[in-house]
Every structure is written in structure tokens, then in C-alpha cells.
Amino acid sequence: MLVGIDLGTTNSAVALWQDGAPQLVPNALGKELTPSAVSLAKGGQSWVGAAALDRMATHPEDTVTSFKRMMGTASTVTLAGTTLTPEDLSAMVLRSLADDVEAATGERPTAAVITVPAYFNERQRRATRRAGEIAGLEVRRLINEPTAAALAFGLADKGDREPFLVFDLGGGTFDVSIVEMFDGIVEVRASAGDNRLGGDDFDEVLVKLVEPMLDAAAIGTVPADRRRALMTLAAERTRRALTTAEDAEFSVVADGTPLTARITAEAFEEAAAALVKRLRDPVIRALRDSHIDVKGLSDIVLVGGATRMPVVRKALTRMFGRFPNTIVHPDHAVALGAAIQAGLLSGGEGLEEIRINDVAPFTLGVNTATRDQHGRFHDDIFAPIIERNTPVPVSRMERFSTLGDNQRQVTFAIYQGEARDVKKNVKLGELTVPVPPKPAGEVSVDVRFTYDTSGLLEVDVAVPATGLTRNLVIVDEDDKRSQKDIAESRKRLEKLKVHPRDEAENVALLARAERAYEGFTGQVRDIIGQGLTEFQGALDKQDPRLIADARDGLTRLLDEIDAHAPL
Amino acid sequence: MMARAFPWSRLGIDPTDDAGAIRKAYADALRATDLDEDIAGYAELRRARDHALWLAAEGARGLAEEDEDWEEDDGAAYGLGSLDDDFGDGAGQWDIAATLDRPLAPDTETDIAFAQPELTEGQRRAQEAWDRLLQIMYPGGESSDEAVTHDELDAGMEALGILIARAEEADLAEHDALDGALAELFARTWPRSAPFVEPANAAFHWLDESGSLDERPALRFLNQRLKGMRFHEKVQEADHPLHKAWAELTRPGRAGMFDRMRVKRLDVHKLLTGIRERYPELESFLDPQRVASWEGESASASEGKMRGGGFSSGIWVLIVVIAVFRVLVPIMTDEGEDKPEPASVAAVEKAQADTAAADLFGAGVDMAEVKSADAIFAGDLRKAVKTIGFSPDMVLAYGRQKALQAGAAADFEGLVARGELKRLWLAAALGSPEQCRAVLRGDFLAQPLKLDDAGRRREQELFKRMLDARALGAAATQEGGSFSVPGWVVEQTTRRSGLAPDTVSAALRDPDHAARCAMELAMLEVMLKEPGKVPVELLRAL
Numbered sequence A: 001m002l003v004g005i006d007l008g009t010t011n012s013a014v015a016l017w018q019d020g021a022p023q024l025v026p027n028a029l030g031k032e033l034t035p036s037a038v039s040l041a042k043g044g045q046s047w048v049g050a051a052a053l054d055r056m057a058t059h060p061e062d063t064v065t066s067f068k069r070m071m072g073t074a075s076t077v078t079l080a081g082t083t084l085t086p087e088d089l090s091a092m093v094l095r096s097l098a099d100d101v102e103a104a105t106g107e108r109p110t111a112a113v114i115t116v117p118a119y120f121n122e123r124q125r126r127a128t129r130r131a132g133e134i135a136g137l138e139v140r141r142l143i144n145e146p147t148a149a150a151l152a153f154g155l156a157d158k159g160d161r162e163p164f165l166v167f168d169l170g171g172g173t174f175d176v177s178i179v180e181m182f183d184g185i186v187e188v189r190a191s192a193g194d195n196r197l198g199g200d201d202f203d204e205v206l207v208k209l210v211e212p213m214l215d216a217a218a219i220g221t222v223p224a225d226r227r228r229a230l231m232t233l234a235a236e237r238t239r240r241a242l243t244t245a246e247d248a249e250f251s252v253v254a255d256g257t258p259l260t261a262r263i264t265a266e267a268f269e270e271a272a273a274a275l276v277k278r279l280r281d282p283v284i285r286a287l288r289d290s291h292i293d294v295k296g297l298s299d300i301v302l303v304g305g306a307t308r309m310p311v312v313r314k315a316l317t318r319m320f321g322r323f324p325n326t327i328v329h330p331d332h333a334v335a336l337g338a339a340i341q342a343g344l345l346s347g348g349e350g351l352e353e354i355r356i357n358d359v360a361p362f363t364l365g366v367n368t369a370t371r372d373q374h375g376r377f378h379d380d381i382f383a384p385i386i387e388r389n390t391p392v393p394v395s396r397m398e399r400f401s402t403l404g405d406n407q408r409q410v411t412f413a414i415y416q417g418e419a420r421d422v423k424k425n426v427k428l429g430e431l432t433v434p435v436p437p438k439p440a441g442e443v444s445v446d447v448r449f450t451y452d453t454s455g456l457l458e459v460d461v462a463v464p465a466t467g468l469t470r471n472l473v474i475v476d477e478d479d480k481r482s483q484k485d486i487a488e489s490r491k492r493l494e495k496l497k498v499h500p501r502d503e504a505e506n507v508a509l510l511a512r513a514e515r516a517y518e519g520f521t522g523q524v525r526d527i528i529g530q531g532l533t534e535f536q537g538a539l540d541k542q543d544p545r546l547i548a549d550a551r552d553g554l555t556r557l558l559d560e561i562d563a564h565a566p567l
Numbered sequence B: 001m002m003a004r005a006f007p008w009s010r011l012g013i014d015p016t017d018d019a020g021a022i023r024k025a026y027a028d029a030l031r032a033t034d035l036d037e038d039i040a041g042y043a044e045l046r047r048a049r050d051h052a053l054w055l056a057a058e059g060a061r062g063l064a065e066e067d068e069d070w071e072e073d074d075g076a077a078y079g080l081g082s083l084d085d086d087f088g089d090g091a092g093q094w095d096i097a098a099t100l101d102r103p104l105a106p107d108t109e110t111d112i113a114f115a116q117p118e119l120t121e122g123q124r125r126a127q128e129a130w131d132r133l134l135q136i137m138y139p140g141g142e143s144s145d146e147a148v149t150h151d152e153l154d155a156g157m158e159a160l161g162i163l164i165a166r167a168e169e170a171d172l173a174e175h176d177a178l179d180g181a182l183a184e185l186f187a188r189t190w191p192r193s194a195p196f197v198e199p200a201n202a203a204f205h206w207l208d209e210s211g212s213l214d215e216r217p218a219l220r221f222l223n224q225r226l227k228g229m230r231f232h233e234k235v236q237e238a239d240h241p242l243h244k245a246w247a248e249l250t251r252p253g254r255a256g257m258f259d260r261m262r263v264k265r266l267d268v269h270k271l272l273t274g275i276r277e278r279y280p281e282l283e284s285f286l287d288p289q290r291v292a293s294w295e296g297e298s299a300s301a302s303e304g305k306m307r308g309g310g311f312s313s314g315i316w317v318l319i320v321v322i323a324v325f326r327v328l329v330p331i332m333t334d335e336g337e338d339k340p341e342p343a344s345v346a347a348v349e350k351a352q353a354d355t356a357a358a359d360l361f362g363a364g365v366d367m368a369e370v371k372s373a374d375a376i377f378a379g380d381l382r383k384a385v386k387t388i389g390f391s392p393d394m395v396l397a398y399g400r401q402k403a404l405q406a407g408a409a410a411d412f413e414g415l416v417a418r419g420e421l422k423r424l425w426l427a428a429a430l431g432s433p434e435q436c437r438a439v440l441r442g443d444f445l446a447q448p449l450k451l452d453d454a455g456r457r458r459e460q461e462l463f464k465r466m467l468d469a470r471a472l473g474a475a476a477t478q479e480g481g482s483f484s485v486p487g488w489v490v491e492q493t494t495r496r497s498g499l500a501p502d503t504v505s506a507a508l509r510d511p512d513h514a515a516r517c518a519m520e521l522a523m524l525e526v527m528l529k530e531p532g533k534v535p536v537e538l539l540r541a542l
Helices: A050-058 A086-105 A122-134 A145-154 A199-213 A216-220 A224-244 A265-271 A273-278 A280-290 A310-320 A333-345 A482-495 A501-519 A522-541 A544-563 B019-031 B039-061 B074-078 B097-101 B121-137 B150-169 B172-188 B194-204 B217-235 B243-250 B257-262 B265-278 B280-285 B288-305 B314-333 B342-361 B367-373 B375-388 B392-409 B412-429 B433-441 B453-468 B487-497 B501-509 B516-529 B536-541
Strands: A002-007 A011-018 A021-024 A037-040 A045-048 A063-065 A077-079 A082-084 A111-116 A138-144 A161-169 A174-182 A185-194 A247-254 A257-264 A300-303 A355-357 A364-371 A377-386 A394-401 A409-416 A426-434 A444-451 A457-463 A468-473
Touching (some): A037 A050, A045 A050, A050 A063, A086 A111, A086 A482, A111 A145, A138 A333, A145 A161, A145 A300, A145 A333, A174 B019, A185 A280, A185 B019, A199 A224, A199 A273, A216 A247, A224 A247, A265 A273, A265 A310, A273 A310, A280 B172, A310 B172, A355 B019, A377 A394, A394 B039, A501 A522, A501 A544, B121 B172, B172 B217, B194 B217, B217 B280, B243 B257, B243 B265, B243 B288, B257 B342, B265 B288, B265 B342, B342 B392, B342 B453, B367 B375, B375 B392, B392 B453, B412 B433, B412 B453, B412 B516, B412 B536, B501 B516
Parallel strands (some): A002 A111, A185 A355
Antiparallel strands (some): A037 A063, A174 A185, A394 A444, A444 A457, A457 A468
16 A cells, blocks of 8 residues: 655654545544654653654653754664664654554555655655665655645646745745646646755744743753753744734743743744745745746745744745735645655556656756866866756766876766855765776766656766766665665664554653643642543553543643643 | 648647647647656657747747847846846956946836836835945946945945845845845945945845855855955954964065964965965955065975986985085075074974975874874984975975885885875876886986875875875885786786787886886786785885
């Protein structure tokens, strides 16, 4: 079975193509969104999703979120003594989603279409594939998030659409795509983005804004990582509150002491101005590359929870001189689009006419050498071979010649990026070809890049003089030892203990209650404590009816407390 | 019916102005294609579609030829004239005539942002601010290299402020037009526009585009100037690594003995090269005499080494040259300043030794490091620097000789590094037979071998490897003696060099054979592929 998965920075979701439409699959807690959070305890017990997110408040050293930002890097986290890579963490989320599908349909998915930001580079994409494989899923396709959203948007009424802009501001990444639809063809004209811009950055801005307002001495007593976790969580809550109010209270409990500050929407907007400015550049790039004028766009489609922020909506309205389109559910569109792609790949009913044409998000090329006017030799100039936003699949060739007399060989290093200096781009691989020794410039070497629809880059180098050719398919060095590593990672993760599905609600409630307990003081804390004890008691008795009652009671209590502002 | 031409042939329809029909034809053709199997076909189909749509648009408009340039004319929005791509790297000749032909008042017919006949209040204010700024940049309608007066600066900043505020509240199209127009204006009126560039950069993030493939030409110029200005500020602070060199080069008059002691020659070189390459306008801050005196010193040093004689055995060359330079060194350094005090001699020598160490092993390596790696060689180097001076060419020649001679007695690690060095040199010398023979003889003075930057770096790396392997401090051995070459080495050498087998054998026996160089290079490459398999004597001998 092939499913579509939105593996987001903040939240993830899974959907299927069923009965001629994409359908989201709820998790064990009945929710369509599963927070991308993982928490561990000594002894191997693990939490994924809402429960893990709540454990961020109580066990921040053992919990991690936003690990999507680490994909493609070599960083790791150590939770409760277990070291995990970002691929491992993503795999845990993916596995949990696969569990949800199995519970809902009775069939365990074996393959998936996973979404990635359009602006994810090769390393980040490969890491995503690896995560899928560690989770036991064959990654049939990686689809760009804005393209997926465009699919969900476009297929809503199956009409033709003049070029529209997808504005996808998620938890950690920002993507812009200009997409056109006609006669069932979904065509991406251009993509641009910023991999380091998302809701998380707005949280940071809020934290920085609030810090000087809080009692430094009190907050200083909290150990650094716990402080960071608490502040970030509080910031996110406050940010949400500011979506519908003119001002909101930022509150955090440091070692039993409540610290609060009042933040106005205006102050937040001012503090976030620099971030908002950064939203402009990818939009401009996408417009320029597609040769489309702002006024020529038929719609602006908002995707990603962070687009709910008034400061972002205002900026968009200013930028485009019109109100953005909010028809598509910003949190669901990407997963639904992934399911549509999954449906397409498995010959789903109703999708026969649909085709998706995407573009290469980054320029691909090689390093070349030149001599400058001082006669100095520079061997780090980037020579593009496939320009960014070229429709994919594509095959392009460039001819190079030797720079030195009697050169024995030519080495091409393959890069992805937009900088003129290759050192600032991402290196994908290397290819060396021997050449006949001749005076400089007399030997030509042809380099052909072929980039196919699944994002695989093939490089062919040919020396016409000798007829010699060399071929390189860009695979990560990591991929070479990957199969063994992936199997090992999978085994390691399987050793971690996952709560049985039927306990999921109880586990989540416990985590939520504990988080609430930490977050309040005085009488409220006492009441929560009582509720917790009762619930724990019911669980110990293992009487399902008792447990259900206690669970309802505690849930109601927590809901009521959350509805009324703290203290 | 006539046969269809491209693009209609590819799309399978008759020529039409109906965009919808064209798209449908494209969609149908696309669905019938397996894209990955027929990549070229896909590219052709898209070309056909785009061309057909363009033709259809033409047909609808009823126009004949049209300019192929799709780019928005940013400049027109603010009466600046169309943008020519005539910005080269560094200071170019700006085509001011284009701006002067147009009246300084905005040409509202060509304004894209102000296409509506009615300007809003905000747009009107912005237009007026633009006109004021234009007047300041082109006083009296002429271009000027003069700096702005205080009043002009104030007025200009005020106008710029209004324009920046307008950009922030306007839509993307207007923002982009203003961004482009200001970049153009400042690029064209540099250096008069200098004080306005930083505030504009803060608002429009021009530096973020720096170094990118699609950096706009105006920005390419401005960003370099911006970086130059920032560098100029930073280098005047005491903690900047090149501050001393800057302070030295900006001092008037020729450099003296004390100056050369105080400032590393390497730093001066770095500063000069960096400025000339990237911020040429900053050279005007340096004193020409002082710069010349620093550059002149290395010139005379390189002349000196040319006088060295050529002997067949490497070490003999060095001794003769040392004798020659014992006389020359006092002459070269006598710039008319007093002889340094004895206390300073040690300092001078240390500085020279450090420079020599850096030249041989790479920037960042000093004598102390050399000493800790190989005390014997450190002593040798120090003595050599004292006698032959510390000019890079001499030091390099010394180092190369040492590596070749002493390295022959080294153990495996050192031998391999030595082999790599020799390969590097031979490869560089391949073009010139005399150069090649000189390398083989170990004569690096008469025919100094020039390597490019990458080659130099590699050489430094390899020297460092030999240093760490204590291969440089060993006593020199005499060349000569016989050695035997295993058959597989000969075979692979023959294949690799592309020479005839007889030539290879002949070249092996005769050091002066014309193909000896190529043969040795090939043999080195073969051996270095699997140095563990090669008999040690062979490694030593070659």
C-alpha cells in the first residue's frame, strides 16, 4: 500500500488516496496532525507525537523537536543515554504514522510518498529517503511541499488555473512555488525558498522580546536547556494567542515560580519585522525566474501553520496588493497532496489525466578554473550546467577545455547551489577523466548532466579526442554503506519500547497532565496533582471502566484550565 | 493543407491564436510521453508549447517583431532610462549619457509602477523624493566625482528615507522597481553615492545577493564597494590581523629596517594582493613610495638568485651560492639605515626564520613548530636562512633540495612524500626539457620551478608531511649507485607514459635522454599508486 506523508518540522500527517479522493488518517488520539516530537526515557521507553511534545516541558533533556532542521547534517541528539540521528528521529515519526494507517485500514503501508521542502538540497533529500527506509517504508517518490499543496488546491475543483503562488511557511522552512494548471497538467514554473525560516524563528523572536521583561534572577535558576524548552513552548503558545488577540500573556513557571509578561501584537510585529522582510526575497526570485508579474498571479495560496500569524498575513497583503486565498487548510494541504501523488503512482481512480511537472530547485554545475587578469589561477569558479528552475527531467551538456599544458587528467567536482564560488555550494560528488597530454586549451571535455523526475542526477563526461567516457550517478557516500547502516538503525529503533496503541490515549493524557502540573502553581497545581493521582490510581487498578471515567474527568479538568488564562 | 512547421508540427495542431487549444494539445502530447525515457522529446515539446503560445500572443496583439527581452525595465519606473548590462567587474565606465538624455522629471508614460494616471499620495511623495535624490546625485544635471556637501547629505538621506519607507509599504512590483532603480543610481554615481549605500543596503539586503550567480550587475559593483568600505573600517582597528600591515603601508616614505622587523612580509603581501584583487579603490590610501619599497625588496632578491651557477650535484650548487650571498646579503639590506642593535638581530632572524617556515610549510607554521617536529632540520633551516637570506625563492630552493637529497635516507612515510613532491615538480616541468633535467639533477636554483597556487599549496602540504616524518633532517646521501626496476613497474610505466617500450628502457639507462622526464613521471605515478609494493631502493633511487 502506498501512502502520502507530510513530514513536517512541527507536525506530520499521513493520507491515502481512497474512493477517488485524498483522505487524512487520524492517529491514536484521533487527531489528524501528529507533532514531530520524540522523547525517550532510560530503559528504552519512547514517546512520539503529542505525548512527546508535552514531555518537552517536564523532561526537556530527553525530548527533541524540530529535528527536520538537522536533516542532512551529521549532528545527533542523545536522549536518555541513546544517541539518535535526525534520520532515526524522523523514522520514529514515520513509523508511528504507519502504525496509524495499519490501525485504520488493517493493512500496513510498505511504501510512501514523502514531502520535502522544495528548497531542500540533495543531502537533505537523501536523509529523508534514509529515514523512510529505516522506518521500513520504500520511498517511491519525494515530492516538493508546495507542489503537493498546489495539487490539493488545484484538484479541489479540477479547473484550469492561471499561474498562482504557493506560499508555504512551516515550522522550520519557507517555500514559494509558482504553479500553473491546465487540462489536468500541474506545472511548476519556479521554486524558491529559505531553509532557515519558519514558525520556530518567530518563536525565538518572541523569546528574545520577553527575556528582558522577566525576572532574570528567577529564570536564571532554571538549567539552560530546560529554560530554553520552557521559554520556546511558552513563546509558541503566546504566538498562537496573538493570532486572535491584540495582546497576550507570556507565562512560564520557573522552579515553581510563575513569571509572566504582557506582549502586545504590535510589539511582536515590530520585533518580527526583520523576519518578515526575509519573506520577500524568495518570492521575488520565483517571480523573476518564471517571468511572471505580481499582478499576473491568479491566487496566493497559503500553506503552513505559520501563515496564520497576522503579521505574515499583513505582509502578504502588502506584498501582493490583495488578500491571500485561505481556502486550502494550511495544515492539511501538503499531506493531501502527497496522497494524490501516491494515488497517481499506484494508478488511482480519477487521476488518469493528471500529470505533474516540477523544476530543479537549485542550479547544478561543476567547478572550473580560470586565470584572472593578474595571471593567478582560480579553480573554484562555479560553472552552471543546469540552471535552477529548469523543468525536470532535463539533460544539458557543456564543453570545457584543459587549462594547463600536458594535463594528464581533468577532475570535475559536482556542485549544487547559487554561489559563484563553489566553496559556498553543496558538493555532490567528483569525477575524474584522463585526457591526452596536449597544450592548454586543445583538449575538450564534454560534461552532460541528466536530472530525472525522481531527482537522480547522472553525470557523463566524454573526451571526444580519445572517445573515452566516464559516468557517475550521484549517490551519497553515505548511501554506499547505507543498506547495512539502515538495517542497523532499524534494529536499534525496534529495541525502543513503544506504548501499545490502546494505551496511547492514557499515555498522552499523563504527559499532558504532567506538563500542566509543571506549568502552574498554587491551588491550580494542587488540583491537577489530585487529578493525576486519581488517574494513576485508576490505571494501576487496570479496570477499563474506572480508567475511562478517570480519563474523562482529568481531560475535562485540563481543558477547563487551558480555556481560562493561567492564574 | 500545407505541411505544418514547428511548433505546430510538434503539437499536432494547426496554427491558432487560441491559447487554450495550444495548452490542450501540449497536455495530450505530454500524457502520451514517458518523460524519463524521452528527455529530449520533453524539452522539445515544451519549447514547442512556449513558442506556440508566444506566436498566439503575437497574433492576438497584431504586432510584428518584438524585443525578446522579457525583463522588466526597472529603471523606467523612475525615469532612469533602460538598464544596459554594461557593468563589468570593478570600476567600469558608466554610460551616463543615457540618463542625461532623459529629462530628470519622471516619464510617467513608461512608469510601470505608476501605470495608473493617478498617483496615490504615497507614490507622489516618493516620486518627489526620487527627483530630489536624482538632483543631488547629478548636480546641475552632470555627473560628478565630488563628495556631497553636508546639506546635500542631509537632504539625500531624507529623500532616501522616504523612498525606503515607500518600498516597505508598497507591493512587490514597486518595491522591486525601487530596489533596482536605487542600485542602478548608486552604482552609476559612485563615489558620490558612497554615504548612501550602507543605509540602502540595510533596507534592501543587497549584500545578501553578493557572490550569487544571479547577482545583479549593479549590485555586483556596489557590493564590492560596500565590502571595501567595511574592510577599510575594520582594518583600522588594532585587533584586525592585517592592521599592522595597513598601518605600515599607509605610512609615508620608504620602508626602513625597523619597519621590516615590525611587520611580517607575508601580511604585507596578503594585504596588497587582497586590495588589488578585491578593493582596488583602497590602494589610494596607501603610500606609493612605501608600497614600492616593500615590493622592490623582493624584486632584488629574485635577481640575486639568478646568479647562482649550475653544477651537476645539488649540494655543491647550494654551497657555491651561499658563498656568493654572504657578500650580497649585507649589500641588499643596507637601505641607509643604521646597523641594527645586537638585541634586534635575534628578533630579525626569528622573523626571517618564521617567514621561511611559513613559505615552506604553509601560512600559520612558524619556526617553533618546525623545531618541535624536527629539531635537526630546524637548526639546518635557521643556519640556511642566516646565510642565504629568507627570500621565498631561496628558501624554496633550499627546501626542495633538502627534500630531494636528505629525503632519500628517510623511511617509508618520508619516501612516499618525497615521491609525491618529485611527481609534482616533474609534472610542472614537463613542458620544458631543461627544466625537467634541472629537477632530476636537483638543481632548483638555476632553473627555479614555478608552481601555481594549487601546486604551491600541495607542495607545502607535502613538505609538512616530510617534516612530520622527520625526513628532512637526515644527512644527505650521494646520488648514483645502481638499482633494478621490477618488471611490472616497467610494464605499467610503459603503458602509462604512452612511450614505446624501447624508449622506456633507453630513458631508464640514460639520465639525459629526451624522454627521461616523461618516463620518470610515469614511473613515479605508477609507484605512488601502490608504494607498498615497490622495493625501497627504487623509491630511494628515484
